[in-house]
Amino acid sequence: MNTAPQVYLIDDDASVRKSVTRLLRIAAYQVEAYSSADEFLETCRMAEHGCIVLDLRMPGLSGEGLQDRLRTMKEALPVIIITGHGDVQIRDSMIKKGAVAFLTKPFDDQELLDAIEAAFVRNRREVRERSERNGS
Amino acid sequence: MSQDKKHDPSEALELAHLYERAPIGLCVTDRDHRYVRINQQLCDINGQPMEKHMGRTVHEVLPHLADQIVPMFQNVIDTAEPVLDYEVRGETLSYPGEERFFLGTHFPLISKAGEVQYVHTMVRDITDQRRAEIALRESNEWLEERVSVRTEELVRLSEQLEAEAAKRVRAQEEASRNHAQLAHVSRVRSMGELAASISHELNQPLAAILTNAQAALRLMGREKPDLKEIREILEDIAADDKRAGQVIRQLRALLQKDPVAQETVRLDELVSGVLPLVRSDALGANVRINVKSAPNLPPVEADPVQVQQVVMNLLMNAIDAIRRLESKGGDIEVEISHAGKDGVLVTVGDNGPGIPAKEISEVFKPFVTTKRGGMGMGLTICKSILDAHGGTISVESSVPRGCRFSFVLPLKQPAAP
Numbered sequence: 001m002n003t004a005p006q007v008y009l010i011d012d013d014a015s016v017r018k019s020v021t022r023l024l025r026i027a028a029y030q031v032e033a034y035s036s037a038d039e040f041l042e043t044c045r046m047a048e049h050g051c052i053v054l055d056l057r058m059p060g061l062s063g064e065g066l067q068d069r070l071r072t073m074k075e076a077l078p079v080i081i082i083t084g085h086g087d088v089q090i091r092d093s094m095i096k097k098g099a100v101a102f103l104t105k106p107f108d109d110q111e112l113l114d115a116i117e118a119a120f121v122r123n124r125r126e127v128r129e130r131s132e133r134n135g136s
Numbered sequence: 137m138s139q140d141k142k143h144d145p146s147e148a149l150e151l152a153h154l155y156e157r158a159p160i161g162l163c164v165t166d167r168d169h170r171y172v173r174i175n176q177q178l179c180d181i182n183g184q185p186m187e188k189h190m191g192r193t194v195h196e197v198l199p200h201l202a203d204q205i206v207p208m209f210q211n212v213i214d215t216a217e218p219v220l221d222y223e224v225r226g227e228t229l230s231y232p233g234e235e236r237f238f239l240g241t242h243f244p245l246i247s248k249a250g251e252v253q254y255v256h257t258m259v260r261d262i263t264d265q266r267r268a269e270i271a272l273r274e275s276n277e278w279l280e281e282r283v284s285v286r287t288e289e290l291v292r293l294s295e296q297l298e299a300e301a302a303k304r305v306r307a308q309e310e311a312s313r314n315h316a317q318l319a320h321v322s323r324v325r326s327m328g329e330l331a332a333s334i335s336h337e338l339n340q341p342l343a344a345i346l347t348n349a350q351a352a353l354r355l356m357g358r359e360k361p362d363l364k365e366i367r368e369i370l371e372d373i374a375a376d377d378k379r380a381g382q383v384i385r386q387l388r389a390l391l392q393k394d395p396v397a398q399e400t401v402r403l404d405e406l407v408s409g410v411l412p413l414v415r416s417d418a419l420g421a422n423v424r425i426n427v428k429s430a431p432n433l434p435p436v437e438a439d440p441v442q443v444q445q446v447v448m449n450l451l452m453n454a455i456d457a458i459r460r461l462e463s464k465g466g467d468i469e470v471e472i473s474h475a476g477k478d479g480v481l482v483t484v485g486d487n488g489p490g491i492p493a494k495e496i497s498e499v500f501k502p503f504v505t506t507k508r509g510g511m512g513m514g515l516t517i518c519k520s521i522l523d524a525h526g527g528t529i530s531v532e533s534s535v536p537r538g539c540r541f542s543f544v545l546p547l548k549q550p551a552a553p
Contacts, residue, residue: 015340057420108350109346
């Protein structure tokens, strides 16, 4: 099954959600947008291929909290952080925890698209590694 | 009967006994003011033995008092009328060099021929009584004098107080100028603390604008651009731009250094205006801010910027308090309601760790803080702002869960006719 990769956008700001969704659709990505990490966890059935574009500061479970949660899952998608806070400490800790990129709002469209492409590359590698482990 | 009585020997004895023993000075003098009879008590008063009286004149016995006594004796003789309670003062031999006071009653003994033969006299030494009266009068006079002195002192004091009050008023005016400066400093300071938060609030619309603009550019790069979508994008850009402008305006209002501006304001609107400024901090601490507003709230007369400063301070404190909890996250309840008929009440309650009872009375004092790195001026400034508005602020807390700050602003006074 060779489905197109899916981008999951999680941001509580409606304008950001709308504009990023629009940009990614114009750039020919499939996008699903969620207004909170809790909503994402409750309703999303994550595809095998794709990535998560994640805001940090949100009501309820924060972006950091969601990333921690994802790391406990076996088949989690790579994460790209987009945030209004350029806090260096959080940035380092998120990268250390495996975030593909840490983008500070406002970010350039190409930065995001590059990060998504990098996330897809990592995702494909991880899927391949998983299937090799399972196959052997 | 009278004849019998007169010759009754026991009656004569009684009278003699009375004359000798009654605790009062008694004597009889003749028309030449010579002593015919005198009892021991009067001898003691006069300071002369009985034999020095008998047959001698008042002038001889009482040289210092005679001038007062003799004319009065003469008057009794001349008029045959008694003289009651006649007061004499002067020196006697019993107390040489001392003025003493005597009260005498004198009445005539009239002969069968109808003329006054003798004068009966009864004398009491009233020196002690008079001295007590004099002492009393003097002490009264002294008191009156003291009172008048004290009154003068009080007048002086009250003048001093008035001067002091005037000085206070000047100091108050100065303090209120200082307060305006301090509030400004505090605003600028908390703006510094809020800078990260503000930038977050600005970065959201800016991110949306940039992303939308670049999305539009991508669309325009196509052979047949979808103009309908480009129009939508431009509308979104305009909306986000306005939103960013709103944040900037809020920021500018808080940074302005104005004297207290009295405006007619609605507290629910002021509270709503503050929320975007603390929203990011609230999210960062995973705090939900719930606002409940009573319907039909009347406006108040206040400086909107200063009141927003109070609300912001209370919200930031509540967020900081919740941040200190282990449980990571909490709720802030903001309620705006009627404070009786006279004001509008705003309460900011959190479910943070609360304030211990022994510290709660201190929270409005300057330089008292429970926050690491806090200056302890926030609530002091809140209080001084409310004082300046004729309002009140109070706090209640229950350790371990939560505390609640309440402030009341008085209603806008109806315009004077």
